Every structure is written in C-alpha cells, then in structure tokens.
Amino acid sequence: MTPIERLSSLVVGAVESVSPGEVRVLLELDAPHATALNTGTPAPFPRINSYVLIPNEAGATVAYISWIGIERSPYPKRSGLKDFGLIDLPFPLRKMSVSPVGTLTRVRDKVTGGMRHELSRGVMAFPSVGDQVLMPTAEQVEAIVGARDSDRRVRIGASPLASNAAIMVDPDKLFGRHLAVLGNTGSGKSCTVAGLIRWSLDAASRAIADGGRGDTPANARFIVLDPNGEYARAFADLGDKVRVFRVPPIAAGERALEVPAWLWSGHEWTAVAQAQPGAQRPLLMQGLRELKSGQTQGVPREAVVRRYLVSYATRVSAMLNSGTQAFAGSPRSRFECARLLETIQNDCNWLAQGVEEPTTSELTAAAARAETVVNSRRSGAYFNDFSVGDLESVRDALLTLAETLPDLGDAAPISEDAPLFFDVNLLAEHLERTASEQGANVAGFVSTLGLRIRGMLADHRLGAVVGHQPPVRFEDWLSDYVGDSGGANGPMAIVDLSLVPSEMVHIMVAVLARLVFESLQRYRRVNAEGKALPTVLVLEEAHTFVRRGGDDAGPAATPGQLCRETFERIAREGRKFGLGLVLSSQRPSELSPTVLAQCNTFLLHRIVNDADQNLVGRLVPDNVAGLLRELPSLPSRQAVLLGWATPIPVLVEVDELPDAQRPQSSDPDFWGVWTLREPRAVDWAAIVADWTSS
Structure with missing residues (x-):
C-alpha cells in the first residue's frame, strides 16, 4: 500500500x-x-x-x-x-x-x-x-x-480507549508539584496510592541496576501518614526497607510511635492546651522558654518585676503618643488615665513585698509618685486634666528602675519553638508556680491550663508517644521518620495513626508534617550547593485533616485549624524545598481550596456526589469537561489522569496489585461470613485485654 x-x-x-x-x-x-x-x-x-x-x-x-x-x-x-x-x-x-x-x-x-x-x-x-x-x-x-521519551519512567497502567497503550509518568512531574488522588470509597484510591509508591521504587531500582550501580538501595523518601492503619500490610514484603511506627503495644518489626512534646512549637502547644489569648497563652510561652533554657525553678522575682515595670511604662507612653484626648479630653478619658496610675501604684506596692533593698524602696517611691499625680488631679469623684509632665515623670521613674533589674530575656533566651528537650511532666507545675508569683488573679486563669496538660500526659495511649523516657535524640528521630543518608534505612516510613485518640490525631499529623517540612528547609540551607532533598509526604483521608476553613474560627487556634494551616504552607512552599504532597480523599469538596489549588496533577476515580463532581469539573478546561462525565460510572481501578504529569487528560486503567500488596481497605465479605465460607472466630477477652492495656 x-x-x-x-x-x-x-x-x-x-x-x-x-x-x-x-x-x-x-x-x-x-x-x-x-x-x-x-x-x-x-x-x-x-x-x-x-x-x-x-x-x-x-x-x-x-x-x-x-x-x-x-x-x-x-x-x-x-x-x-x-x-x-x-x-x-x-x-x-x-x-x-x-x-x-x-x-x-x-x-x-x-x-x-x-x-x-x-x-x-x-x-x-x-x-x-x-x-x-x-x-x-x-x-x-x-x-x-503515553509520555514523552524523557518522561517514560514509571508505568502506572494502560488506556482502555487507546488499544491498552501503556500510561507512563515522570515522578518529577507527578510528585514535584503535588498530586491529589480523589474518588469515592471503594473506587481504588488506596491501591492507586500504594501502587504509585511501589512502581516508583521498582522503576528507581531498575534504573540503578541499568546504570551499573548494582543493588544499591534507592535514595527515595516516602512518608505515609496513615489514619486507618491500612498501608503496613501493603509493604510488608519489603521487610526492613519499610519503617512502621505505631502506638504501643507493637508487634515484631514495628517501632513505637514517638512525637515528643518537647518537639512541639509554641503554636502547637497553644492549640493542644487550648490556651486563651489573655493570660494563658503568654504564660505558656514563657514557661516553654524557661524550661527549654533550663529554668526549672521559676523566673527570678526581679525579672518578673522588670517585666511589669516595662509593660506599664509602655502603656503610659502609648497614652502620651495617642494625643491629648487620651488624658486631657472627656471625663471618661481622664478617668481611664487615673485608673492606670492607680493600678501602677497598687502593683508597685505589691511587687515591693517580694524583693530586697534597694529595689523595695525604689518601688515604693514609684508607687508614691503615681499616687501623688492622681491625688493632685482628683476633684471629688472626677479628675481634672493630667499634664504631659505628670505622665512623663511616672514613665521615667518606671523605666529608670527597670534598667537596674535583670532582663527577663536573660533568664530565658531560648525560643518556645526551639526543638530542645525538657521534661514535659514539669510543665504544668512550672506554669502554676510562675502564675502564683504574679498574683492570685493570674493563678486562677492558669489553673485550667495546668489541668488540660496533666490530663493529656495522664492518657496511657499518649504517655509513651509524647513524653517518652529516656528522650530520643532529635537527629535519630529525623533519621527514623524522614530517612537516613542515602536511604540506608529504607525508602519508606509508615506512621500508623489508627490508635491515636481522635482529639490528638490532628496535633500529631500537624507536628509530623511541620517537622518534615522544616527539616527539608534547613537541609537546603545547610547544604553547600543549596540543593533540595526530594521527599514525598502522603496524607490519607486528607479531608479529615485539611478541611475547608470557616467552622473553627475562635480566639485560640484549634487542632484542626493548625493542621490545615500546616498543610496549606506545605502546599504553597514545599516544592521549593523538595517536599511533594500526595493527598488521598473521598470528599474533595471538603478539602481546603488553598491546598487543592496547589495540586498540579489529579487522579480522579469514581465520584458520585454532585458537590464533588462540580468541584473537580472546574479543574479541567471546558473543551475536555466531557471526559469527567464518566466519573459517576467508572469501575474500580479506572481513573482520569489530568494535569502537569500528562499532556492531555486521559482515562487510565491502573495496574492491578497482587492481593498481598494491597492496602487493608477491601470491602467486607458479608455473604462469605454469613454462609460460613469465611470463618470469623471472636475472642472478646483478648480484645478487651489489648484495649485496656493501651
């Protein structure tokens, strides 16, 4: 022809x-x-x-x-x-x-x-x-x-509408700009995620062998945050190449999950302790700084006095800088000015009781100065105008005295976010002791804060996770969870969160994600060439941890809000530091728009819900929107691949994993159990023993 x-x-x-x-x-x-x-x-x-x-x-x-x-x-x-x-x-x-x-x-x-x-x-x-x-x-x-020749690195499936042509992807494009695997439960999301990891590792191993480097392990890093405990089974055949972390008790070959509380940032402590912005949050930050800097016996009284004096001097300066209406205007303004001076007088007399000479006399003199100014302007139940000179004399007296006292910063120079070890069991007692030094009113506000912290540490399921003794070294923790140099301890870490209490799981996920992200930030800064360390962070049930905002607003950050903010930051900035994000979710309409907008590649399995269909329909141009009309009727394993990793949207039948390599998320076999083909013996005593021992 x-x-x-x-x-x-x-x-x-x-x-x-x-x-x-x-x-x-x-x-x-x-x-x-x-x-x-x-x-x-x-x-x-x-x-x-x-x-x-x-x-x-x-x-x-x-x-x-x-x-x-x-x-x-x-x-x-x-x-x-x-x-x-x-x-x-x-x-x-x-x-x-x-x-x-x-x-x-x-x-x-x-x-x-x-x-x-x-x-x-x-x-x-x-x-x-x-x-x-x-x-x-x-x-x-x-x-x-298919993919271009340079992108033909990892096979993920075949196209049923294109003579079963192989669908190949480039991991740089698939993971480098974030991937979202979306679909209803039972559509094959978990198997797809497990397959992407396994096929990528297999392809890397073949490339290493073809390059003449023998059986050198792949220098890959996959960190799977698994809230349902389904991925450990899928990679059990890899043996010691996979590090599995679980809440104790643990089986052979597994490791105890450790997210030490001393690694938490001040923002994370605020969320878990529900510290309110008024008195609780500043005192909590102060307590963290002091314990991390070794101040276990409380702050010196003189340092506390200095902090109060500087605070009051700042308030007087603010009043002076705001203009005459603040202290020489309406009767209400003059009354507020008088109340501030009376508070300074009373607190200086109270602070003088816990310090030694000459500080006692100087505090008494400052109190007397404030009292003189107030009395000179008093007119019955009201006050006359306060002069600028009156207020400046009080402010100067406070600042002059503060300069003679030790700085609070000298007592606690360490940031509350620094990953330095301290005994978390001392935190509640330390906060209460510090609050008692500042008066009964402050101690009353802090008492509930101490109760929350003690309650968290008393939980048997969390004690070993957040307060493990002896403490793990930070570099060892990073080696275990992020990966050793050259991938020597294996390319995967699976964090099983299934037994973490629901009220704490968001904090655990937020801390783990933040530490991974910040460790890669610092790797690039310390690295002489400024290069990134490619790492993939996989989040299952992403709609649980990265929920759309709006329902958790309040004076203090909630664990859910904190978790969402962490992943929004990773989605925006992670690519620069080599951190790729893989989100798996059955409810894309509940995901944070910020995170979803940063995903450049999508694998869409069967989606039936109208709200979810409308959302994913906006991910593709109008001229290919018809391709998504198949989503409600897609069989298991079939998905639409679109975005940065493929030139055009394409229907792909994802390669099938052997049963032993699938995540533990298959549909329950009701009929097989009912008809005795699948035996299911029940030992409730063993279950209760395991339950109560945890």
Whole structure:
C-alpha cells in the first residue's frame, strides 16, 4: 500500500463546523460502525472519549470524541449520485462532536536519529470546514496517551480507549508539584496510592541496576501518614526497607510511635492546651522558654518585676503618643488615665513585698509618685486634666528602675519553638508556680491550663508517644521518620495513626508534617550547593485533616485549624524545598481550596456526589469537561489522569496489585461470613485485654 493509499484508508469523515471548544464531524458512509480494521489492528470505533486526528500545517490536531449521533436527511448525501429528486426516503447520517485537546507532531529522536510522534499541549491550528478526519494508528495512539521519551519512567497502567497503550509518568512531574488522588470509597484510591509508591521504587531500582550501580538501595523518601492503619500490610514484603511506627503495644518489626512534646512549637502547644489569648497563652510561652533554657525553678522575682515595670511604662507612653484626648479630653478619658496610675501604684506596692533593698524602696517611691499625680488631679469623684509632665515623670521613674533589674530575656533566651528537650511532666507545675508569683488573679486563669496538660500526659495511649523516657535524640528521630543518608534505612516510613485518640490525631499529623517540612528547609540551607532533598509526604483521608476553613474560627487556634494551616504552607512552599504532597480523599469538596489549588496533577476515580463532581469539573478546561462525565460510572481501578504529569487528560486503567500488596481497605465479605465460607472466630477477652492495656 502506498503512503497515499495508507492515509486515505484512515479517513473516517470530514469537518462540518468548527468552534474553539467543539468540532462537528460528518462521518463517511463507509466509516467503521463498531470495529475498525484499517489501522492494522482491530480497534473499537467510534467510541466516546477515544481519539481522532485532523491534519493541518502544524502536524495534526488531536481531539477526543464527546458525542456520537444520527441525523436524518431527506436525500442521500453520497458523492456521485444524481437522483436526489427521485428518492424520497430518510437517509441516516452519522455525526460526532470532537473536542480539540492537543497537537501531534513528528520530531527527530535525539538518540536513534529516527522520526517519532510527540504530543504537545494546546491547539496550534484549528481545522477548517471540509478538512478530513482520520483514525490514529497504534503508534500515534501510544504517542497521544503515553509520555514523552524523557518522561517514560514509571508505568502506572494502560488506556482502555487507546488499544491498552501503556500510561507512563515522570515522578518529577507527578510528585514535584503535588498530586491529589480523589474518588469515592471503594473506587481504588488506596491501591492507586500504594501502587504509585511501589512502581516508583521498582522503576528507581531498575534504573540503578541499568546504570551499573548494582543493588544499591534507592535514595527515595516516602512518608505515609496513615489514619486507618491500612498501608503496613501493603509493604510488608519489603521487610526492613519499610519503617512502621505505631502506638504501643507493637508487634515484631514495628517501632513505637514517638512525637515528643518537647518537639512541639509554641503554636502547637497553644492549640493542644487550648490556651486563651489573655493570660494563658503568654504564660505558656514563657514557661516553654524557661524550661527549654533550663529554668526549672521559676523566673527570678526581679525579672518578673522588670517585666511589669516595662509593660506599664509602655502603656503610659502609648497614652502620651495617642494625643491629648487620651488624658486631657472627656471625663471618661481622664478617668481611664487615673485608673492606670492607680493600678501602677497598687502593683508597685505589691511587687515591693517580694524583693530586697534597694529595689523595695525604689518601688515604693514609684508607687508614691503615681499616687501623688492622681491625688493632685482628683476633684471629688472626677479628675481634672493630667499634664504631659505628670505622665512623663511616672514613665521615667518606671523605666529608670527597670534598667537596674535583670532582663527577663536573660533568664530565658531560648525560643518556645526551639526543638530542645525538657521534661514535659514539669510543665504544668512550672506554669502554676510562675502564675502564683504574679498574683492570685493570674493563678486562677492558669489553673485550667495546668489541668488540660496533666490530663493529656495522664492518657496511657499518649504517655509513651509524647513524653517518652529516656528522650530520643532529635537527629535519630529525623533519621527514623524522614530517612537516613542515602536511604540506608529504607525508602519508606509508615506512621500508623489508627490508635491515636481522635482529639490528638490532628496535633500529631500537624507536628509530623511541620517537622518534615522544616527539616527539608534547613537541609537546603545547610547544604553547600543549596540543593533540595526530594521527599514525598502522603496524607490519607486528607479531608479529615485539611478541611475547608470557616467552622473553627475562635480566639485560640484549634487542632484542626493548625493542621490545615500546616498543610496549606506545605502546599504553597514545599516544592521549593523538595517536599511533594500526595493527598488521598473521598470528599474533595471538603478539602481546603488553598491546598487543592496547589495540586498540579489529579487522579480522579469514581465520584458520585454532585458537590464533588462540580468541584473537580472546574479543574479541567471546558473543551475536555466531557471526559469527567464518566466519573459517576467508572469501575474500580479506572481513573482520569489530568494535569502537569500528562499532556492531555486521559482515562487510565491502573495496574492491578497482587492481593498481598494491597492496602487493608477491601470491602467486607458479608455473604462469605454469613454462609460460613469465611470463618470469623471472636475472642472478646483478648480484645478487651489489648484495649485496656493501651
């Protein structure tokens, strides 16, 4: 067959109308009706979401079929027939609508020197009316749904609408700009996530072997935050290459989950202790700084006095800087000024009781100065205008005395966010002792804070997790959870959160994610070349931890809000430091828009909910939105791949994992248990023993 004959055998119709989002095609009468043989191999045609080509000067516009139908014509529209007026019968005309999605060109292969097809995003030239429409050959279909040669690194499945052509992806694109795996429960999300990890590691190992580096382990880092405890089984065959962390008691080969409370930041302590902004939060931050700097016996009394004096001097200065209306305006303004001076007087007399000379006399003198100013302006139940000189004399007296006292910063120079060890069991007692030094009112506010902290540490399920003794070294913790140099201790860490109490799981996830992110930040800064350390953080049930905001606003950050803020920051900035994010969720409409907007690649499994369909429908251009109409009816393992990792959206049938390598999330076998084919013996005593021992 000559090239011209070969090309003519692929023609299936002609362009009838053109618009930016849709091209209408009139099919030839002899075009295939169900199965096409003219491409060399049997191929189903026409089929919804399969591909056709429209040649042009730039190469060929690639379009996918979005509609197929029949229109009736009063006369046959076959060329060469002259009997239009003699026949009065309805003649069926097959038509279809196609949506242009890309351009297929021929380029020279840099390795072999031969010519090959390559797909690029966008339409370089729209067709004209009358242009021929062709069926793609098997080679062209593979170029359409496959990846470029440089991206052919990891196979994830095959395209059922493209002669089962292999779907290959580049991990740099798949993980480098964040990936979201979305779909209803039972649609195959967990198996897809497990497969992506396993196939990526297998491909890396093959590349290492092909490069002549023997059996050197892959320097990969996958950290899976698993709230349902389903991934440990999927990677059990990898043995010591996988580090599994669980809440005690643990089985052989597993490790105890440790998220030490001394690694928590001040913001995380505020959320877990529900510290209110007034007195509790500042005192909590002060207590953390003091314990991390070794101040276990409380702050010196003189340092506390200095803090009060500087605080009052600042308030007086603010009043002076605000203008005369603050202290020489309305009766209410003058009254507020007098109340401030009276408070200074009373507190200076109270503070003088706990210090030694000459500080006692100087505090008494400062109190007397404030009293003199107030009394000089008193007029019955009201006050006359306070002069600038009066207020400046009080302020100067306070600052002069403060300069003679030790600075509180000298007592606690360490930040509350510094990852330094301290005994968390001392925190509640230390806060109460510090509060008692500041008066009964402050102690009353802090008592509930101490109760919350003691309650958390008293929980047997959390004691070993947040307050493990002896303390783990921070560098050892990072080596275990993020990975050792060169991936020596394996490429995976699975954090099983299934037994973490629900009120604490958000804090655990937030702390783990933040520490991973900040460790990679500091790696790039310390690294002499400023290069990143590629790491993938996988979050299952992402809608639980990265919920859309708006329902947790309040004076203090909640654990859920803190968790969302952590992942929003990772989504925005993680790529710069080599941290890729993989989100798996069955409710995309409940995810934070900030996080979802930063995901550049999506694997969409079956989605039935209207709100979720509307959300994912906005992820693709209008001309390929028809591809998502299949989402409610997709079978398990099939998904739509779209975004940065693929030139055009494509339907992929994800490769099947063996049963032993699947996450423990399969559907329950009710009938098998009911009919005794699947035995299910129950030992409630053993379950209660395990439950109560935890």
